[in-house]
Amino acid sequence: MLGLSGTTEVVPYPKRFSCSTRTLRDRFLKTPTLIGVISDTHGLLRPEALAALRGSEQIVHAGDVGGPEILDELRAIAPVTAIRGNIDKGAWPRRLRETEVVEVGGISIYVLHDLAQLDLKPEAAGFRVVIYGHSHVPKQEMRGGVLYFNPGSAGPRRFKLPVTVGRLILEDGTLRAEIVNISD
Numbered sequence: 309m310l311g312l313s314g315t316t317e318v319v320p321y322p323k324r325f326s327c328s329t330r331t332l333r334d335r336f337l338k339t340p341t342l343i344g345v346i347s348d349t350h351g352l353l354r355p356e357a358l359a360a361l362r363g364s365e366q367i368v369h370a371g372d373v374g375g376p377e378i379l380d381e382l383r384a385i386a387p388v389t390a391i392r393g394n395i396d397k398g399a400w401p402r403r404l405r406e407t408e409v410v411e412v413g414g415i416s417i418y419v420l421h422d423l424a425q426l427d428l429k430p431e432a433a434g435f436r437v438v439i440y441g442h443s444h445v446p447k448q449e450m451r452g453g454v455l456y457f458n459p460g461s462a463g464p465r466r467f468k469l470p471v472t473v474g475r476l477i478l479e480d481g482t483l484r485a486e487i488v489n490i491s492d
Contacts, residue, residue: 341365341413344386345474347421347441348372350395350463353381356490357462360473361385366412370441371421374463376400393421393441409435413478423456430454436483437476446472446487457485465491 344364346357351374361367364386371393373379382388392404406425410417418435420426422442430438431452438456446460459474471491477484 340477340479343368343412343476345439345457345459345476346462347459348444348461348463349378350374351378352463353378354462354490357473358385360488360490368410368419368439370419370439372396372441389419391419391421415478415483444469446470448485448487455483455485460487462490
């Protein structure tokens with residue numbers, strides 16, 4: 309734009325007109341958005357977990373990470389949102405919050421480690437998904453229009469529970485969830 313003094317000035321577009329590459333791709337190519345979900349790694353990040361999470365545009369770790377190197381390895385795949393679990397002690401996890409909110413494709417996701425600590429009504433707060441861990445039991449359940457999703461444990465096997473990660477797939481405004489078994 310030419311200013312009154314004859315100089316050229318840069319005028320940024322207002323936010324309502326800005327458009328990310330992701331938004332353009334969604335609008336014109338209708339590709340699904342993949343959100344990788346992992347929990348309870350307890351310091352062990354299996355190659356099978358990494359393979360199952362490849363292709364994710366975002367990764368959510370629902371706590372009991374076990375060490376900062378786990379998050380570093382996940383960040384090599386996609387941006388990571390992680391929360392602190394009950395075994396995450398010491399200095400490194402202080403930067404992690406106990407809960408997080410993730411917004412993807414117009415979907416609001418609430419993340420916490422232990423579902424028993426949920427202190428809000430997700431449907432009233434506008435959340436469509438609650439991601440949690442702690443129990444090591446993979447589970448997906450709809451309640452009150454909200455998906456409650458536990459990807460299970462991707463870390464050391466406990467009892468006879470499966471070793472799993474999860475995926476949320478957002479496509480054409482619909483959301484579906486998958487539990488992926490990564491070890492026999």
